[in-house]
Amino acid sequence: MAPFTVLIALVLGIGAVVPSFLSAYSLGVLADAASVILLLAIGQTLIVVMGGIDLSMAALASLTSVIVALLLPELGAGAVLGALCVAALIGALQGLVHARAQIPSFVVTLAGLGICSGIALAIAKTTVPVAEHYEVVGWLDARSWGVPHAFAFGVTLLALFQVALGCLRFGRYLYAIGMAERVALLSGIRVWRVKTLAFGASGLCSGLAGVCMVARTSSGNPTIADSLLLPSIAAVLVGGTAITGGHGSLARTLLGVCIVAVMRVAVAVAGIAPAYEPIAYGALVIIAVAFTVDRSSIGIVK
Amino acid sequence: MTAVALRAEGLSRRFGETLALREVTLEVRQREVVGVVGENGAGKSTLLKLLAGAIAPDAGQISVRGAAVRWREIRDAADAGIGVMFQEPSLVPGVSVAENILLGHEGPAVRFGIIRWRKLFALAKVSLAKLGIKISPAAVTHSLSFSERQLVAFARALAVEARTREAPIILLDEPTSALDDRDIAAVLRAVEELRMRASVVFVSHRLEEVLRVCDRIYVMKDGQCVAECDARTSTVDALQRLMVGHAMGTDVTREVAASHVEGTVCLEVRQLGRRDEYADVTLAFRYGEVLGLAGAAGSGCEELCRTLFGIDAPQSGTMLLDGQVVTLRDPSDAVGRAIVYVPAERASEGVIGEMSVAANMTLAYLAQFCGRWAIDTRREWDVAELWIRQLRIATPSATARVSDLSGGNQQKVALAKWLVGERPRMLILDHPARGLDVLARRDILAAVRELARDGVCIVILADTLDDLLAVSDTVIVMRDGRISARYSVAGDRPTQQLILEGMV
Numbered sequence: 001m002a003p004f005t006v007l008i009a010l011v012l013g014i015g016a017v018v019p020s021f022l023s024a025y026s027l028g029v030l031a032d033a034a035s036v037i038l039l040l041a042i043g044q045t046l047i048v049v050m051g052g053i054d055l056s057m058a059a060l061a062s063l064t065s066v067i068v069a070l071l072l073p074e075l076g077a078g079a080v081l082g083a084l085c086v087a088a089l090i091g092a093l094q095g096l097v098h099a100r101a102q103i104p105s106f107v108v109t110l111a112g113l114g115i116c117s118g119i120a121l122a123i124a125k126t127t128v129p130v131a132e133h134y135e136v137v138g139w140l141d142a143r144s145w146g147v148p149h150a151f152a153f154g155v156t157l158l159a160l161f162q163v164a165l166g167c168l169r170f171g172r173y174l175y176a177i178g179m180a181e182r183v184a185l186l187s188g189i190r191v192w193r194v195k196t197l198a199f200g201a202s203g204l205c206s207g208l209a210g211v212c213m214v215a216r217t218s219s220g221n222p223t224i225a226d227s228l229l230l231p232s233i234a235a236v237l238v239g240g241t242a243i244t245g246g247h248g249s250l251a252r253t254l255l256g257v258c259i260v261a262v263m264r265v266a267v268a269v270a271g272i273a274p275a276y277e278p279i280a281y282g283a284l285v286i287i288a289v290a291f292t293v294d295r296s297s298i299g300i301v302k
Numbered sequence: 303m304t305a306v307a308l309r310a311e312g313l314s315r316r317f318g319e320t321l322a323l324r325e326v327t328l329e330v331r332q333r334e335v336v337g338v339v340g341e342n343g344a345g346k347s348t349l350l351k352l353l354a355g356a357i358a359p360d361a362g363q364i365s366v367r368g369a370a371v372r373w374r375e376i377r378d379a380a381d382a383g384i385g386v387m388f389q390e391p392s393l394v395p396g397v398s399v400a401e402n403i404l405l406g407h408e409g410p411a412v413r414f415g416i417i418r419w420r421k422l423f424a425l426a427k428v429s430l431a432k433l434g435i436k437i438s439p440a441a442v443t444h445s446l447s448f449s450e451r452q453l454v455a456f457a458r459a460l461a462v463e464a465r466t467r468e469a470p471i472i473l474l475d476e477p478t479s480a481l482d483d484r485d486i487a488a489v490l491r492a493v494e495e496l497r498m499r500a501s502v503v504f505v506s507h508r509l510e511e512v513l514r515v516c517d518r519i520y521v522m523k524d525g526q527c528v529a530e531c532d533a534r535t536s537t538v539d540a541l542q543r544l545m546v547g548h549a550m551g552t553d554v555t556r557e558v559a560a561s562h563v564e565g566t567v568c569l570e571v572r573q574l575g576r577r578d579e580y581a582d583v584t585l586a587f588r589y590g591e592v593l594g595l596a597g598a599a600g601s602g603c604e605e606l607c608r609t610l611f612g613i614d615a616p617q618s619g620t621m622l623l624d625g626q627v628v629t630l631r632d633p634s635d636a637v638g639r640a641i642v643y644v645p646a647e648r649a650s651e652g653v654i655g656e657m658s659v660a661a662n663m664t665l666a667y668l669a670q671f672c673g674r675w676a677i678d679t680r681r682e683w684d685v686a687e688l689w690i691r692q693l694r695i696a697t698p699s700a701t702a703r704v705s706d707l708s709g710g711n712q713q714k715v716a717l718a719k720w721l722v723g724e725r726p727r728m729l730i731l732d733h734p735a736r737g738l739d740v741l742a743r744r745d746i747l748a749a750v751r752e753l754a755r756d757g758v759c760i761v762i763l764a765d766t767l768d769d770l771l772a773v774s775d776t777v778i779v780m781r782d783g784r785i786s787a788r789y790s791v792a793g794d795r796p797t798q799q800l801i802l803e804g805m806v
Contacts, residue, residue, distance in 0.1 A: 167675070167676035168676060168677065169669065169672055172661065180654040180655075182650060183650075184654075184665070186611075186651050187665045187666040190632075190634045
């Protein structure tokens with residue numbers, strides 16, 4: 001309940017200072033700004049529930065934006081599909097390496113971050129404007145009844161994954177691995193498959209985030225999403241999903257995304273320059289983990 | 303009467319839905335060995351954890367040598383001269399035995415923050431010598447077997463002696479449960495010696511041991527202390543009656559299967575070997591047969607079981623399943639061929655404490671509990687309820703967290719995991735009754751016999767020779783990684799003496 005209280009307090013606090021904040025229009029702007037973080041946070045939640053972390057997501061989103069922007073003029077919708085497949089494959093490959101070579105996900109995805117950034121910079125030195133076929137992705141940047149399409153898409157995806165976590169075998173396995181990987185292994189669960197699939201899903205989420213970025217800026221850029229890694233992880237943790245694995249949900253992540261988005265506004269309302277925003281996210285991550293770590297048992301934290 | 307060393311008054315503690323301890327009052331005098339007995343889930347381990355400062359009581363007061371105390375962590379208790387050995391040995395695997403024994407009380411072995419290794423090893427050697435065990439202080443802990451680690455944990459409990467000027471208070475939770483007879487004798491001798499200079503709380507399921515070594519015995523049942531007996535005048539029967547509330551028959555799991563018919567071969571291993579673990583193992587495991595493996599720590603029995611389940615691949619030899627050569631790459635390969643395994647370390651390998659009883663039971667065969675897409679929780683709960691009744695698992699509900707259950711009931715959940723799906727072809731049990739009380743042990747062994755009657759091929763590493771002979775059709779004795787003897791229990795029923803000779 002705590003995250004919910006925080007969100008209400010933030011919204012009412014800002015509303016008291018800037019009454020126009022509570023208008024449908026400005027909430028729409030807020031949702032628009034939050035949609036890419038939402039997509040990244042969905043993928044991240046799957047990995048964190050499993051007890052891992054994916055540091056490559058934002059870099060992979062940037063890489064996807066470049067691929068989409070470069071291929072759109074020639075391939076149209078095929079460019080988007082192709083780029084999403086590439087993103088999912090890169091994610092799955094990281095999961096496979098992590099599981100099969102027994103390398104911590106932290107290390108594999110940190111390396112993945114570097115590799116994705118490097119590839120993105122190699123194929124596009126700088127911003128790639130979308131020359132043609134912008135309409136293939138453009139609908140994401142539009143609104144219906146004041147709701148940004150990208151945000152609605154993100155919430156739908158979140159609902160689908162929430163059902164998967166709660167009702168499907170895949171979800172049960174994710175939690176089991178997060179709580180006790182050894183027991184899962186000795187129960188005959190093919191842990192490496194579950195991990196590959198989960199990282200594939202997080203790669204797909206990164207790809208979708210990249211596509212949204214192209215829609216928003218009508219261009220691709222090799223570093224466009226990079227600054228969103230910290231806020232997306234902050235959203236997962238501030239929602240109450242435990243960094244130690246096994247506990248959390250996507251409903252919590254949605255709450256976390258809202259808090260992070262509102263925080264951005266709060267920072268602006270408080271008159272702090274946007275350049276200092278990462279300081280707020282950093283503090284948020286630490287506070288969130290401090291509140292969600294289970295101390296009821298004598299815990300060892302690394 | 304001598305002074306009171308440790309006193310607990312009205313201790314209560316709740317875990318989730320379970321009230322683990324209800325207003326327990328107990329007293330340990332100077333130079334006294336006090337026994338605590340009770341069934342699984344009676345609250346013995348919880349009581350010990352409270353006394354050691356590992357968890358805090360919800361209500362009640364602990365006092366040491368007359369002074370009331372409130373501990374925040376184990377270290378506070380250690381400062382007061384309380385040394386503890388928990389049921390699940392808690393040692394750091396990657397460092398030396400000496401470091402484990404003296405962890406937190408290195409004292410003279412550290413000067414200016416630098417470890418003086420020679421001094422550290424010497425101090426550790428003293429602790430080990432008190433127990434009369436031959437383990438090198440320099441050995442790396444993870445290279446030791448479970449029973450050796452158990453002994454190191456005991457030595458570690460004794461290390462508080464160096465820390466306090468008062469007579470120490472040593473708490474022992476099932477110190478003998480994983481040991482073979484020789485090591486048990488060493489532990490009991492050490493407890494006898496401790497009586498000269500310390501107070502001891504001794505928790506054990508082996509009532510003969512408790513009667514032999516203790517002065518007074520507290521009997522616990524359902525989280526309460528139901529009786530206090532004088533060990534000199536009490537008997538095993540009397541204690542058992544108090545523990546379960548009624549008299550127990552003789553503890554026999556079955557009439558020896560004299561009519562046992564040899565089943566067809568399920569799994570055959572030929573010249574199986576793994577470096578430093580076992581070598582040249584040739585064996586046939588038959589359907590409907592319980593094959594008991596006997597061996598001291600390091601004999602290769604446990605390692606062989608792990609190979610049969612696909613955890614550690616063999617380096618030489620072949621395995622044939624129903625006559626076909628088979629390679630098990632990992633446990634899921636084994637499970638896919640209906641070869642299943644109940645591990646010895648149930649807390650870290652057998653069950654997921656944070657998941658519900660039902661979710662634990664269905665974890666391995668989850669596909670069978672799914673509709674087209676989703677998990678059918680109704681079916682899941684129904685099956686869980688069924689096995690809760692079948693195995694007499696004491697749990698508030700199918701949705702209770704497994705960590706809130708006692709050790710014996712957790713073990714039953716770990717077993718039920720392999721029974722909810724299709725009948726397994728081969729069931730491997732590694733110390734299934736470790737740390738369990740008479741009733742839970744009997745339930746588990748009875749379930750094992752029942753499965754064998756249904757044609758399941760069973761391999762068991764029993765916890766005691768009594769269990770081994772009670773449950774097995776065939777006994778294979780291993781020593782130093784090789785098979786040293788084979789017996790058919792129905793035919794030439796071996797004596798315990800004979801088996802022991804094969805082991806050492």
